[in-house]
């Protein structure tokens with residue numbers, strides 16, 4: 001519904017609104033940016049591991065070029081986060097600065113005419129559809145991108161949005177937040193926002209607003225959800241908090257996230 005009203009809005013007014021989520025049409029974009037379309041060969045992250053290196057050549061548009069096209073006024077001076085919304089509810093977040101480094105491409109087809117799908121080894125899924133858009137990185141040119149998993153490769157991207165840090169803070173951080181709540185907010189943004197939303201900001205992997213879902217839950221229940229969700233629901237689709245956080249550090253971060261959620 002939201003998607004449709006935005007599309008109608010764009011058609012009626014022809015305007016591209018700063019910070020509004022924009023739905024992406026392959027048809028429109030590949031026509032308007034035909035001259036900017038390139039082929040890009042990458043080591044396909046989802047189909048490679050330490051032992052296997054699988055390269056694929058995609059057809060797409062440099063991310064920067066797409067952003068300039070989508071946000072002709074706002075993009076130039078923008079210094080916040082780019083949100084990529086996927087059809088499966090996942091939200092990926094990329095720094096504007098990272099996009100400016102010019103290594104990212106929004107692919108919309110394979111250059112070899114093969115189906116626009118991928119095998120996601122990590123999730124043991126075959127022939128996952130990538131359309132409408134798939135964010136890929138030039139990891140052949142920049143080997144750093146092969147190691148780092150902080151660079152996200154979201155697929156089924158149907159919508160993008162520019163979200164400034166100030167805007168997110170104003171919408172999600174309560175006034176007079178204590179330092180613990182502020183720290184929890186930072187940790188929430190980094191670890192939870194991609195799947196959960198508050199106030200419509202964030203992923204929709206689990207549809208409900210986080211403030212609703214925590215109602216009536218005790219601190220220890222919330223602690224377990226974050227620390228070890230499989231302890232509550234063996235079949236949960238939620239991963240535990242990054243195992244890189246250990247010991248006292250882990251306890252502190254989980255408690256700060258709970259402080260934040262209870263204050264939000």
Ligand code: HEC
Pocket residue numbers: 188191192193194195196205206213214222225226233235236237238239241257
């Ligand atoms: C990769 C996606 C993902 C991430 C990241 C994630 N969650 Fe979840 N979360 C889910 C899903 C999906 C569920 C639905 C429950 C299930 O599958 O059992 C869920 C359920 C929950 C619930 C229970 C809600 C209910 O009403 O049952 C809480 C609380 C929660 N998550 C908090 C968090 C917090 C806090 C973080 C960050 C530390 C986080 N989640 C990170 C996907 C995620």
